[in-house]
Each structure stands twice: as structure tokens, then as C-alpha cells.
Amino acid sequence: MSGSSAAGFAIRIQKSLSTERFFFCILILAAVLRFAFLDLKLFHHDEAIHAWFSYKLLTTGVYVYDPSFHGPLLYYVTAGMFALLGDADLVGRIVPAFLGTLIVALVYPLYRLGYLDSRQTLVAAFFLAISPNMVYFSRFLRNDIFILFLTFVLLLALILYLERGQARYAMITAAAAGLGLSCKENMPIVLGIFGVYLLYLLWAGKVKLPARWKRDLALGVLVAAGIIVVFYSSFGVHPDRVLTFIPDAIGHWWEMHEQQRLGGPFYFYVLLLLLYELPILVLAIAGTVQFLIAGRKAASAAVRSMHEIVAISLQQIRSVLPAPPSFDKKEEFFRFCIVWMALSIAAYAYIGEKVPWLLIHQLLPLVFVAAYAMTEKKTVIAVVSSVFLVLALWHVAYVPADVNEPIMQVQNSEDMREVMALIDGSNAVAIASDRYWPLPWYYRGDRSANLSYFGKKIDEGSIAAGNYDLVIASDEDSYPALPGYEKRTYNLNYWFSWYDNKDRVLQYYFLRDGKMGNMKIDVFVPERTSA
Known part of the structure; x- marks a missing residue:
């Protein structure tokens, strides 16, 4: 070449x-x-x-x-x-x-x-x-x-x-x-x-x-x-x-x-x-x-330059005085x-x-x-x-799972996908709890017709009278059991709390095994009948 x-x-x-x-x-x-x-x-x-x-x-x-x-x-x-x-x-x-x-x-x-x-x-x-x-x-x-x-x-x-x-x-x-x-x-x-x-x-x-x-x-x-x-x-x-x-x-x-x-x-x-x-x-x-x-070096250079200027005779100042520094x-x-x-x-x-x-x-x-x-x-x-x-x-x-990280605060759990699949297969759903987000978003418009939000725990008689295919309650205020239903527990959301992990910060940094807080819901689905 x-x-x-x-x-x-x-x-x-x-x-x-x-x-x-x-x-x-x-x-x-x-x-x-x-x-x-x-x-x-x-x-x-x-x-x-x-x-x-x-x-x-x-x-x-x-x-x-x-x-x-x-x-x-x-x-x-x-x-x-x-x-x-x-x-x-x-x-x-x-x-x-x-x-x-x-x-x-x-x-x-x-x-x-x-x-x-x-x-x-x-x-x-x-x-x-x-x-x-x-x-x-x-x-x-x-x-x-x-x-x-x-x-x-x-x-x-x-x-x-x-x-x-x-x-x-x-x-x-x-x-x-x-x-x-x-x-x-x-x-x-x-x-x-x-x-x-x-x-x-x-x-x-x-x-x-x-x-x-x-x-x-x-x-x-x-x-x-x-x-x-x-x-x-x-x-x-x-x-x-x-x-x-x-x-x-x-x-x-x-x-x-x-x-x-x-x-x-x-x-x-x-x-x-x-x-x-x-x-x-x-x-x-x-x-x-x-x-x-x-900045310190520039300031020192400016001071030295000033000392040199002062040392020169007044007659020479005009000829040697440096131009004002430009804006950097x-x-x-x-x-x-x-x-x-x-x-x-x-x-x-x-x-x-x-x-x-x-x-x-x-x-x-x-x-x-x-x-x-x-x-x-x-x-x-x-x-x-x-x-x-x-x-x-x-x-x-990019990990589609519940990740134990402080960057995720009150993230809705991936468990909710299974819960929503159960809701999709039901004709009547009772939500007997004040814990229900993100359901109003995912069941908006016409999709909300099958959901009844009570905002609190309701009595078992109301559940029986409503003939619900699915009942959702907070695990902290739930039912020990409901006749004709099978009880399942899911994570609703989760978070990483400073107060729960402040005594083991260094360990968490390397192991990522911190304590997670979460809210859980109990989902009652109809019992399967044997043939």
C-alpha cells in the first residue's frame, strides 16, 4: 500500500x-x-x-x-x-x-x-x-x-x-x-x-x-x-x-x-x-x-503573575500587562x-x-x-x-420476576398475573378488601362489570347470596375458610424497606438477600368436584 x-x-x-x-x-x-x-x-x-x-x-x-x-x-x-x-x-x-x-x-x-x-x-x-x-x-x-x-x-x-x-x-x-x-x-x-x-x-x-x-x-x-x-x-x-x-x-x-x-x-x-x-x-x-x-493551580498562577507585574517598573506595565483572561x-x-x-x-x-x-x-x-x-x-x-x-x-x-431491590418500591407482584387469569375466567368476583390496586386499572370500562368492590371484609352470608365465582380478601383480614371454596394466597405487591435492612446494609450489598415487605391477598376459588 x-x-x-x-x-x-x-x-x-x-x-x-x-x-x-x-x-x-x-x-x-x-x-x-x-x-x-x-x-x-x-x-x-x-x-x-x-x-x-x-x-x-x-x-x-x-x-x-x-x-x-x-x-x-x-x-x-x-x-x-x-x-x-x-x-x-x-x-x-x-x-x-x-x-x-x-x-x-x-x-x-x-x-x-x-x-x-x-x-x-x-x-x-x-x-x-x-x-x-x-x-x-x-x-x-x-x-x-x-x-x-x-x-x-x-x-x-x-x-x-x-x-x-x-x-x-x-x-x-x-x-x-x-x-x-x-x-x-x-x-x-x-x-x-x-x-x-x-x-x-x-x-x-x-x-x-x-x-x-x-x-x-x-x-x-x-x-x-x-x-x-x-x-x-x-x-x-x-x-x-x-x-x-x-x-x-x-x-x-x-x-x-x-x-x-x-x-x-x-x-x-x-x-x-x-x-x-x-x-x-x-x-x-x-x-x-x-x-x-x-482551580487552585489557576489561582496560584494568577497570584504569581500579579507579583511579577508589580515588580516591573511603572513605565513597562502597559507593554507587559497580560490581556484579561477570556471566559472559559x-x-x-x-x-x-x-x-x-x-x-x-x-x-x-x-x-x-x-x-x-x-x-x-x-x-x-x-x-x-x-x-x-x-x-x-x-x-x-x-x-x-x-x-x-x-x-x-x-x-x-429486564427480569420479569419479583426482584428484591430498593429501586422498586411497592411494585405490583408478578403473582397478580395468575390472579387476573382467575378473574378472567370468572363471571362474578367479590373484592372484600381495601387492598385491590392495580385491579381498577386492569379491569376498567366494560371489563369492570364482573367485579364488585366492597372495600372491606363482608359477611359470609353476603358471599353466599352473591353467588361469586371468586372472592378476594386481604390476608390480614380474611376468612379461615369459605364453604365450597379453595383458599390460595398470593403476593399483591412488595417493597424493600430501609428500616427492615438498616442493620445489614453491607451484607445486602454483596448478597442481595434483604428482607422484603409485602402485602398478600387470599383468593378463594371454587372447589373442584371429583367426577
Whole structure:
């Protein structure tokens, strides 16, 4: 092969391995991980409730904000999907999976804007693509993936507004804020962190607001407020909720914070990071240390430079004085991500309600900090250590069984598939218990005709008079026996509790044999008569 041919071949190889092509492959991987076997598992307890409210909104047109179930955006979006594609588990999870994929895609604009280099971009996107928590909660009908996507959109729009000064970016920022506030009550944490850092940038003279910023701010407030009013008033059906949703939300979630209904230690999320996201956590710690060391070296160099300048005669100052240092957007972005990460971890450590899905709000900035100073050696470490993430991801997202993991909180048991098969074969079913979710979701519309929900244990005479093919009761308030029925016990749902496992955390980390809490139901089926 001639020298020119070899050079041409090398150039073609280099082009084929461009950042864009690598990024596209990572994006495809992210999409596959989020959309593959999307209805593999039954709906989680919360998913079933969210889907049910969305179905009721679609079929009856009724929605009223209740802070226990977060903001209205998810319900309107999901109802729209049900209207387009039908009401099903898979359809309910399509938008979360799509938004989870877009979160990976939004890393690319940061690269094009110069805030990440090629290596940082690919590593950050790869971590977001295969992170067990990012994937799991992108396959999950909850508000958090909506909030995370809107957080990223808000960040990019705000950056573009500060760089280009165009009003349209201010409006996108406002729309993202308004939609986020219409989605879940933790959006103010994001706005608070971003707002504080913006004030710092302005105070330090690192950025300047556009000339027409007051006009853009006023228009942005109108856009955000308009979105909030439309959603919380249920598109004008309940205008009174516009005045009450804020005190209701604060009152409810402050009570949950003090009650610590789903509590845990202040380091609860650190344990989850160690359990599922260890490579990202370690690299984020390393990135923070690297950033601080680099900042100290830069400060020392600046002091030495100042001493040298002072030592030179006044006549020579003009000729040797260095030009003011330019604004390093990459370094400032990582400084922001470290602050964002630290304040997010602190905020969620303080909040009394400790639930696994809140981890992803801390994980997004953590991923960017992990990508700081991504040398070739550090890149190799990131890629090799990703095996840990892949194994954890496979276990929690793609195993169709009751998995003993804290990431799954009050997950409906796979036992319920057998229970629902029994219901499908029955003409009349009595549910003599207040434990029955997710049945209202799976038996909605015409399918609910054969089910009678009593909400409590009923007397045996009522069961006999009802001529039921199937009777379901809580195992804690059940019947010792029912004449003519065979008793079977099934898991309804299950969870991993910190309080049940706090004395054996290290053992669980390696053995995954923690104590699971669960609810059980007794199912009474007709006795088989011998021929």
C-alpha cells in the first residue's frame, strides 16, 4: 500500500469514527434500552394509579388537582396518548421512554455549543444511556422523567438566551419552567438552584443580560403563568384551583416531610448510588477533586503573575500587562454542575420523603461532573466500569420476576398475573378488601362489570347470596375458610424497606438477600368436584 493510499485510508477511518457517529450509536442504544419489552412488567402501584386517573380524564373529562398525586401535566399527556393509541400499559409508558431517550439526545447541543468536548460528550451520553436508574425510570409512568427532561430543556434554553439574547429562548425557558411546575412539586428546587447560580454569574460579571431582558422576563412570566393556570384550572373547568393549588401542595408535602412516611437516613441516596451507579459516583468524586485542584493551580498562577507585574517598573506595565483572561465556558459549566450536584444532593438529603425515583434529579448533574477532565485513561476506566451498570440494569429492568431491590418500591407482584387469569375466567368476583390496586386499572370500562368492590371484609352470608365465582380478601383480614371454596394466597405487591435492612446494609450489598415487605391477598376459588 502506497503512502498516499495509507493516508487516505486513515482519513476515512477517522471520519467513520466521528463524534456524531459514535453519539448516534449511543442514542440508538438508549432508545432500545428504553423501548424494548416496555410492558414486560406489570404496572407499579403508582403507575396503575396514574394510568387510571388518565383513563378517567379521557373517558369522563374529569380532573381535579390533588397534591398526593402530583401535577396535572402527566395526566393530560397520558390521556392524549390513550386517545391516540388506546389505553394499555405499553402506551402509558411510551412518553416516559421517549423523554428518557431525548435526555440522552440533549447532551449533543451542549457539545455543539462548546460546553463539552468530544470525549466528555460521548461518556456523559453513554452513562445516561445505560444508567440503571435513568433507564428504569424512563420505562415508568411517573412525573420524574418529565421533570428531568424539562430541566435539561430549561438549561439549554437559558444558555442560548444568555449567549444569543434572542427572546424565543427566553420563552422556551419560561415554557419549560411552567410545564415543570405543572408536573411535580420538586420543580422549585431546580428553579432555585439555577436561579442562585445565575445571580452569581451576574454578580461576578461572567455573563450579561441582553438589553431587553426586562421585556423578556415579563413575557416569560406571562408564558409560565399561562401554562400553570391552564393546567391547574383543568383547562378552565376548575378556576378555583389556581388560587388553592400552591397552599395545598405546600401543606401536603410539608406534612409528608415531617411525617417521613417513606423515610430513611440523610445518606439514603448515596447508598442507592453505591448500589446502582458506582462508576458514575466514583468518577464524579474524582471529577470534583480534579476541578478543585485545577482551580487552585489557576489561582496560584494568577497570584504569581500579579507579583511579577508589580515588580516591573511603572513605565513597562502597559507593554507587559497580560490581556484579561477570556471566559472559559467549559470550566464554568463544570463549576455549575458541581454546585447543581451538591445542592441537589443536600436538598434531597434534607427532604423527609425518601423514594428511589428522586435519585435521577441528583444523577443528571452527577453524570456531567463524572465526565470532567475526561482523559484517555479516565475514558477507558469509564467504559470498562460500565459493565457494573449493565449488570445492575439487566437485573432491575429486564427480569420479569419479583426482584428484591430498593429501586422498586411497592411494585405490583408478578403473582397478580395468575390472579387476573382467575378473574378472567370468572363471571362474578367479590373484592372484600381495601387492598385491590392495580385491579381498577386492569379491569376498567366494560371489563369492570364482573367485579364488585366492597372495600372491606363482608359477611359470609353476603358471599353466599352473591353467588361469586371468586372472592378476594386481604390476608390480614380474611376468612379461615369459605364453604365450597379453595383458599390460595398470593403476593399483591412488595417493597424493600430501609428500616427492615438498616442493620445489614453491607451484607445486602454483596448478597442481595434483604428482607422484603409485602402485602398478600387470599383468593378463594371454587372447589373442584371429583367426577
